[in-house]
Amino acid sequence: MSAALHSNQGRPHPDTWIKVLPEGLYVEPGGFYIDPVRPVARAVVTHGHSDHARPGNRTVLATSGTLAIMRQRMGEGVGGSLQALDYGETLRIGDVTVRMVPAGHVLGSAQVVMEHAGSRVVVSGDYKRRLDRTCAPFEPVPCDVFVTEATFGLPVFRHPPDLGEVQKLLHSMALFPERSHVVGVYALGKCQRLITLLRAAGYDRPIWLHGALEPLCRLYSSLGVELGELRPATVAAKEELKGALVLAPPAAVADRWARRLADPVVAVASGWMRVRQRARQRGVELPLVISDHADWDELCQTLEDVGAPEVWVTHGREEALVHYATGRGIRARALALIGFEDEDSEGMPEKAGEGEAS
């Protein structure tokens, strides 16, 4: 990265043109919000999870993958006009040049790269660094300010290799062949990613789906993600589901819906499953540490990779990452955005309604 990019000489600091307003993160010279929590005139959306993509904005700019997901989930309410900006394309909005770069979180997920008045700011949205066959991999972009998520911003969160977690599931299925295995997964992203992981591990039997997971699996398939044979679990007979693998939203796995299953082994695929006590409190018998968010090491690695002299930390455990970054000589602060929820409060078995923000 050039020295000029780091020098502040004569350039307005990004905190003079990016502001935290009640509606969300506002980019003043472009007149748009990133992932607004309330309807606004111009929204730029990083990805399709419901705490980032909300209905009712007058105009929406997002990757075509994200727009397809929003249309699927929101139907008519998706917003006024939708405009696609795909990876690598740039667009001038007001005084800001905007570019979308893969974030590796879910299909269509993007970092928003903005240039204005000689500074470059990257808003990461949610991201991860490991292989995901359902989406393009994260690309680090050197910048002056990096706005990072910190869902798993504590060093206890280290996601083990995905393959090992999938093998844990397959081993349990071999050990309890007469029981159903029901895995709680978020409808968008985690569901399809787990399916591709299972297929890559050689599991080729049909996978049964809760009704809430079907539409997005169909969408992913139509966008070219191979998922193998999927069947609806909601209409299946109990007998058929013996020994079967069933995917359902986290809220359903330990609730009334799951009573249709044959003595189910309750699993949940989530980064939170790393902490045993928490998994156990939720009645999870088989925790699978599979996450679509960066773990602690990936967060730290990413700060290194983007080389930004300043980092703003959003939704998650900001304190630890701010402490870490400060210790590395990076100016860091917590950016208090409202409206972002993590898996912790959303979608776990206790929460009614469908879990999301994986």
Add this chain to the structure above:
Amino acid sequence: MNRFAALIDALVFMPSRNGKIRLLVEHFATAPDPERGWALAALTGALSFREAKPAAIRELAATRVDPDLLALSYDYVGDLAETVALIWPERPERSNSLPPSLDEVVEALRAAKRGQVIGLVEGWLDTLDSSGRFALLKLITGALRIGVSARLAKTALAEWGKAARPEVSVDDVEEVWHGLTAPYVELFAWLEGRAERPATGAGAGFRPMMLSHPLEEEDRAALDPAAYAAEWKWDGIRVQMVARGGERRLYSRTGDDVSGAFPDIVDHMSFDAVLDGELLVARDGVVAPFNDLQQRLNRKTVTAQMLRDGPAWVRLYDILFDGDEDLRGLSFVERRARLERWYEAVRPRRMDLSPLVPFDRWDELVALREGARENGIEGLMLKRRDSAYLAGRPKGPWFKWKRGALTLDTVMMYAQRGHGKRSSYYSDYTFGVWRGEELVPVGKAYSGFTDAELVELDRWVRNHTTRRYGPVREVEAGLVLEVAFDSVHPSNRHKSGLAMRFPRVHRIRWDKPAHEADRLETLAAMVAG
């Protein structure tokens, strides 16, 4: 260590007893000697070596991790072993050194001198993955707490042994168990059909206890009073005292060795016999409420203050061995005579005989039982005069006839989901009674209702939820649960200042308005002693 770690992980999350047995059976079948034996010893609390203190583990972690990040993480996770297991930085060169086997870990720890343990632990943490680190840290801080009792592990052993030894029961395993030491190579060889049953001989092992059935009214009508002896059922915990060949052990009903917590009994076991009795707290021969005994249970060691405040006592019921002589085949009447003779001759301190209760007709006992509200009596035991001392719970020779339960009309306040098969049902209820205009919680119950009633209770909870706190729902003060319980004691752990013993749902009073439920004063008046 990896296999042991995987077992620990699986057991931590397994909600059902049968599932745990299944996991243990798989482990015994796949792990080699002596590893499986060390695992068994770890699970049954039979491993002893120099332990590491949690503070030392924390200090060790702080040498590798930023102390602020460690503190933030510990706040979040809440368990030190787990925090350190998760946060321990993995070194890239880890792949070059193999993680230690459980055998190596156990052997090194047994040989370690004071001051060497932390160094060993540090080296191992560097080669293990997070599950391995968790298992190691749980092992060396001496507290697995993963919901596997010694009895469950032995049940799994018997289950696994069925393949080669179909005749073996858990009581057989129990019987040989205490003559053996970790890693139990001869036990596994026997259960695999490769060797003879290990000798039990003179060891200070646990002998499976004889247990009773509750007496149903219908049963009693059919029983001949002349065929039974009666004695008080004391309100403590059943124990077996074994003093053989210079060794002394105190075992709980399930064969857990509780000697360490009761030196005040073990010190006085200077005899050669195996006895069955009730462990109590008694001051000058007067039995204290169960609550006092509770303070001394589930501890590995005991302080001088606890010994002073809650002196232990054993009230003797039966004699199984007198010296080498096995008395278990004798009738109850004969054993009782031997017990009395033995007691006269030995006069052990801190022990006395549980008296027989003479009676001719059932109605005499009915009256005695109803009147038995003083401390320490839970009801009556009926024992067939001609019955031998048999392992397990044979139906017919022994009955327990508990005094009538106390009951109270309470109001459901909170409901929590159950585990395993009940995980989709709100099946654990916190209930309260009125203090002035407010409800105060007085207990928690999760049994006493039928499956059909559970479905109705679950529906009621879902339809009357006012707030949610994680897995707990607060409900409207609208459902009266008539709760039965054995006794009630003062408690400083509960807001109401009272705690019930064995509360269970007696009846669901769909008909009764909540404001007509009982008041705290009513419960306070029922306090024992």
